[in-house]
Amino acid sequence: MTIVFKVSDNIKKKMIEFYKPFYKEKTPPYAVFQAQNTDVVITLYESGKVMFQGISADIESSIWIDQEKRLNNRVIDINDKKKDKKETKKTFYNISTIGSDEVGTGDYFGPIVVCATYVSKENIPFLTDLGVRDSKKLTDDKIKEIAPEIIKKIPYSLYILDNKTYNANHDNLNMNKMKAILHNKVLTTLLKKDNYAYEKIVIDQFEYPKKFYEHISDAKEKIRSVTFLTKAEDQVMSVACASIISRYAFLKEFKKLENELHTILPLGAGNEVDKKGCEIAKTYGLEKLEEIAKISFKNTEKIKTMLKD
Ligand code: MN
Secondary structure, three states: OEEEEEOOHHHHHHHHHHHHHHEOOOOOOOEEEEEEEOOEEEEEEOOOEEEEEEOOHHHHHHHHHHHHHHHHOOOOOOOOOOOOHHHHHHHHHOOOEEEEEEEOOOOOEOOEEEEEEEEOHHHHHHHHHHOOOOHHHOOHHHHHHHHHHHHHHOOEEEEEEOHHHHHHHOOOOOHHHHHHHHHHHHHHHHHHHOOOOOOEEEEEOOOOHHHHHHHOOOOOOOOOOEEEEOOHHHHOHHHHHHHHHHHHHHHHHHHHHHHHHOOOOOOOOOHHHHHHHHHHHHHHOOOHHHHHEOOOOOHHHHHHHHHHO
16 A cells, blocks of 8 residues: 655654654655655655555554644545545435444544444435534534534444553554454444444445454454445545544543643644653653553653653
8 A cells, every 4th residue: 555645844844753763774866764664664755745655554644644634734635636536425425324433543642432323314414514524624623513413313333442441452453453343343333223224334444344354253243244435434424423423522531631630632643742641651650651542652662761861
């Protein structure tokens, strides 16, 4: 998988800092650096163009797409050039669907939240009028305004994976396996609630279908006949609703953590996060991070190093 987009100057600086420990010896022509982070090769060019190559290119790049959104309010659509986009839009937008999405997998602090919803054809105009779209394209205030309205109207199933549980399970599960298990969980739970007249079950694709089914092979109940779509939040109303409800629940949990720690926590996984993590570890001890953060992220090592200095 290869993902290419242009980053802003402030993000460029952050990337240079972030990938320094992973720099490769040789730098390609016109590149600022080339780095290898587990299975992804990252090349940043002087022009600001950045290229992610490898199996987890989507996950690695999502960190920076997120940063662009959060710091610059810039939305990067990596599927911009897809010719069949309009075609898919028509196919999925106006039918009854069940869909799922997750939030928090790129944030060091806070839980992972997964949600599945059922949106019948009849509810689509109501949701469109409400302004439902991909949660990444909505402000937090808008999400807080419309999520309660969505929840009143449509059936959903929500699961919050708190940090303690995440940290206890992460050693045996990689992030994609964890996501697959969680999507499977909310989808099967929702399907048991009623006999919904859906035409398709859609997951916002984060893994190859074959891999997805491998990941859930140990689950008691398994979802079948899933349509995997990239950028599904834009094309499928149930996925858009799932992304909004997940985000809404995530924001609430995040606020709880902030209140408990009497501080403002940064989102994402950048330098600000390291600084804050360091501060928290100094006040409450390093163990505190187990309760509030995703320990498997590289931030933990950086925090430990910072504490030594
Ligand atoms: Mn998603």
